[in-house]
Amino acid sequence: MGVVGVVFQASLLLFAAYSSLADSWRYDGIGVAPGPTVIPTRGGVWPKPLKRTEEDGYLVVRPSAFKFNVNGHDCDLLQSTFSRYYGVMLSANRRRTRMSRNKSWRKDANFLGYLDSLNVELSTPCEFMPHAAMEESYDLHIAKDGSWLSSKSVWGILRGLETFVQTVVLSPDGAALTVKVSETQDSPRYKHRGLLLDTSRHYLPVRSILRTLDAMEASKLNVFHWHIVDDQSFPYQSAAFPELSNKGAYHPTTHIYSRENIRKIIEHARLRGIRVIPEFDTPGHTRSWGLGIEGLLTPCYGGSNPRDLTPDGSYGPIDPSKPENYQFLMKFFEEVKQLFPEQYVHLGGDEVSFECWKSNPDINDFMANNNLTGDYAGLEEYYIQKLVDMVKTLNISDIVWQEVFDNGVRVPPDTVVQVWIPNGSQNEMSQITAKGYRVLLSSCWYLDALSSGGDWKKYYACDPENFPGTPEQKELVMGGEACMWGEVVDWTNLESRVWPRACAAAEKLWSSPAAFSKKTSRSHPLPWYRSSNLDNYDMDEVSARLEEHRCRLVQRGIQAQPPNGAGFCPGERW
């Protein structure tokens, strides 16, 4: 059933009944209790803010009266965010703007008044594009005598508005929208909190990507790592080299991303404070490139007799021996730089197979002529080195997969290395940071690794600083990314597979250990090898909050799957 078929309506009965049932659903010790496995929180914030105190007293939000007041700087981005979140606040609570007429809350001792406006205090002018160093901290103050949200940056205002609407919930009797008197000081643990989507193994419709960005915003993820092309297909439409997608896409007009598509995605992301980092993975993972660019890939040689090897019709990585290939790459990345406003481009560099290079006599001649003695990792180094130096002249900063570091390639000091191989990832993080490089972790957040249910906890157990190293080394951890590779995922199962599992990574990337009281109560910090231990977390609290957050995503139109076992989303209707 499509999301379109889901109609949410408010109902007093609905919420009254839910409250009473919830009481009878307490787990009672023997076997399975009736009712949901985990009862969702009501107004729990995901990811958990650094510091938040709540009181029992609450204010009532009157949708027809409520507005955002701009007290500091203003801009289009801010105004469009207000209007989006105003819509989310109402629709996520399944409310029209009309409230119950009986105003039952007025008899409630905890009712302290109305919240008719939130003062938004932005202390510096709006920035236009989200970027690697953007500030996202904010303070949110909800009180009887005036409520405000403040930040030094428009991105902090965006994050604070997300927190604000998450805390505006229907009263238990369903009569009104309420928000607790509260104080929030929030700041992200890491600057880089990403999600990778792979649009090569399966093409993802633009609409799926836009919806993914919506869900990312709801979980305060701020980097869309777009693994746009790979061996299987080349959906990126290049103006300079149209044959790349004409011949390399699954289909030359329906399974491509045009410049207009890409601009739309970047703009949708910008409005949500999300960076779009494209990845053009070379020299391996490029088989689909070869369909459009003659001579780009290395012809592999084969034959039964080693003496008379001939090209066997198959192809390997980009041929690093040909000067014209670097000319092509220069022009290609020039266009990429024009289209993508982001400072960083991911250059890939993973899983380069040396078999084909080994088989090719021209490659071996080239290596001999250029004193590239030794193994083929040296040839890879030669290629990556030239590529990195080249994109540097285009003012592109680069991210690369860990193999580039493993193969000893000399890269600029501002290169970011992404760790993905599961085995030995702690050691890898340690070695990369020891050399002074900045690092991103993905090894423990591969969303294609499935188990039957509740497997978000294994993602939650991951901590990017869980490796042996000095405080200086830990400073080099920029964050991490959840990765949704596309071999078995397309638009039909993308949303349910990513959400809410990626939310576990989102919380571990946003919320400092200090945000969790159990952790802060320890007098001694844990040693590195125990720092990701879930003992530090009240997993019942986390589960209940994720149960609500998943329903929040569903209410916003995302097909997020159930995270915790049996249950339902309060207020869902068909």
Next chain:
Amino acid sequence: MGVVGVVFQASLLLFAAYSSLADSWRYDGIGVAPGPTVIPTRGGVWPKPLKRTEEDGYLVVRPSAFKFNVNGHDCDLLQSTFSRYYGVMLSANRRRTRMSRNKSWRKDANFLGYLDSLNVELSTPCEFMPHAAMEESYDLHIAKDGSWLSSKSVWGILRGLETFVQTVVLSPDGAALTVKVSETQDSPRYKHRGLLLDTSRHYLPVRSILRTLDAMEASKLNVFHWHIVDDQSFPYQSAAFPELSNKGAYHPTTHIYSRENIRKIIEHARLRGIRVIPEFDTPGHTRSWGLGIEGLLTPCYGGSNPRDLTPDGSYGPIDPSKPENYQFLMKFFEEVKQLFPEQYVHLGGDEVSFECWKSNPDINDFMANNNLTGDYAGLEEYYIQKLVDMVKTLNISDIVWQEVFDNGVRVPPDTVVQVWIPNGSQNEMSQITAKGYRVLLSSCWYLDALSSGGDWKKYYACDPENFPGTPEQKELVMGGEACMWGEVVDWTNLESRVWPRACAAAEKLWSSPAAFSKKTSRSHPLPWYRSSNLDNYDMDEVSARLEEHRCRLVQRGIQAQPPNGAGFCPGERW
């Protein structure tokens, strides 16, 4: 993204381009080739018919001229099936009724003429409801000088129409709908080919169930096993006992199945030749029943001191010691029998925990007074025995889970036993059939067991007759069921998790080993312990056919996920 957003349109360019790309996608021996992992068939039938021969010659279907001619018996069911399949034939091929004007096929040597009508020859009057013994065999003859579909039963006509529309496909240049000259004689291997859905752990909207029935028809599954209630919630609305869903459903008005809902589901299933077998699992798995019926469940006793045990407030299975509980069950199943036209009701009987019975002094007194010496399996036997005898008086035939057999309960000879425990299932099948009972297999078709991709092959490797036994024992295998338990599945991920994985079970249940030429070429039948070996199948052929069938489901609006790795559905558009 919702299915509603997917618009399919015909395009000459589209299909021409696909054909040429497919040529460049041949796997070439080193590493990953560009293009899809598996190229789909074009007009491959799923599940595979018993006997089918195709020729290169084809006929063109002119949508505006085409009609179904009734030569034999006729009925409303038949007419509504014609109109449904006419729609499927056009929409699944993304065609309006207008064809290409250039009529390019007329120059093709394989073009033999037009198929303007299919003669439907039903030799006996239509039956109204599908049933356990229904006939589903059919013959389909597509030829230049007249085409016909014949069957002894309206259900066979339904299955034959599904096969027919699966073979009507766009020509490679996209200009016309074509169907190959062919001869099909088809017959199911088993009479019972089921899918279990669990609507207790998560409520499934009626629309999700209807769509599931559509997908079942497309794969020739014919039993919807509706595990409608369980410990967690009781969405079945009973007229005689409204408190059951008022108190036991997740929500008393939005998370229930009313009589109208149930009738709608049964009617939707009837029109597709699918039986609806409800399961009301007792005496265990009944915690949600206890919320609505006072005294139904056994109160459990606890306490630190064995001498002064008292009821601890928790509850166990139905209390078999109380006569009023049997009165309740009689009235309850009377209503079930009125609502569900199906001869069979599933009575459950699985996973009965004895802990609570053991703790309860009244239960122990009752056992002593009724000479139920020995263990509590004897008490379970007492309960099931009474229940089975009771529903027999209502003219209900029963299916039970394997534990009922394991615990030695004396059940009527027409009882069907469903095997679900993975360990020892072959031995279990052997023992049950040795006692002369009919049997259904589910152990190897639990769809909640996940792996990252391509895991349909593990379901495909399962064969219900893969156990040691005589030919007479094998005769007692009625079929099997794929099971989609609902702990971590609701409407958001139901379709992508069930489809196309359940199609593997569907083919193994419909298609006899004789349908596969590799198998029939063996001069000696395989011994039982090797009979499910995939060596007997050309798995490349099966994979390519499933790749197409999955796209067929997507084109019919089902969010079936990719089965085989990278790729796309030819003709999909956004």
